[in-house]
């Protein structure tokens with residue numbers, strides 16, 4: 001039974017069709033994945049002029065962040081970077097991003113519903129959208145939605161199976177990296193080299209997809225970067241970067257409260273773990289230095305993980321959302337981010 005709503009588009013073909021159909025976006029191929037698939041970025045707005053004379057480390061060493069990115073000009077326009085499908089089986093964000101692109105292009109989403117307020121908000125900022133940064137991983141999932149699917153479907157397709165056919169599961173699927181030589185079915189978490197972008201070798205040789213994201217963040221210095229994930233049947237929430245200056249953790253916590261209020265207005269719930277700044281970096285062993293921390297350290301601005309409910313039918317912990325709930329959560333996230341950045 002195929003009951004996926006027509007607006008819920010998540011496939012690689014849907015991304016390609018969007019590339020072909022947009023009129024206002026500057027579309028760029030950022031890189032080719034491990035298997036040679038194109039990773040696209042849609043850019044709306046302009047690029048700020050930073051007058052850069054140093055990298056971030058040296059600028060901070062010189063006690064002047066403006067040497068890396070001077071954002072003090074009266075012409076400065078905030079930049080938001082939204083990234084979908086870091087894990088190939090987590091494309092709830094991709095669905096929302098393809099709708100957001102349609103809203104910016106036409107004022108309407110893919111269901112034909114008008115969103116003129118959101119469109120005019122988007123027109124006030126520079127928006128960078130990467131609907132699917134892990135096309136290899138996305139190709140490992142042979143359907144367009146996890147709504148109504150089982151937890152074992154998610155484990156099989158997203159995390160894959162070991163060589164003996166048993167399910168990899170989390171967190172064991174992170175204990176081999178790259179995982180490619182250990183598996184029978186390579187799950188959506190990974191590109192075709194078996195790299196989980198969230199845990200790439202950030203200080204060494206990186207996957208093309210990770211390197212491309214780093215280059216975007218260094219070039220545009222987004223004021224906020226959100227990596228869109230799916231987290232079984234969790235209450236939607238933000239996970240801030242564990243390794244970040246306190247001011248950045250405070251920014252994430254402040255935004256989280258705004259988002260919570262905006263969700264409550266629409267009778268949607270948001271779990272808010274960022275009121276406590278202890279993410280576990282001082283524990284033994286410490287929490288992982290993962291992609292959001294790496295991007296935050298690279299550009300000096302917050303990069304967060306956003307975990308969405310995936311609408312699973314049978315997961316024990318938590319209730320599965322329906323399509324509209326998943327979609328509306330993302331639209332409120334996008335609207336809240338833009339309002340936050342333009343009012344700041």
Ligand SMILES: [Zn+2]
Nearest residue numbers: 087090229230
């Ligand atoms: Zn994920």
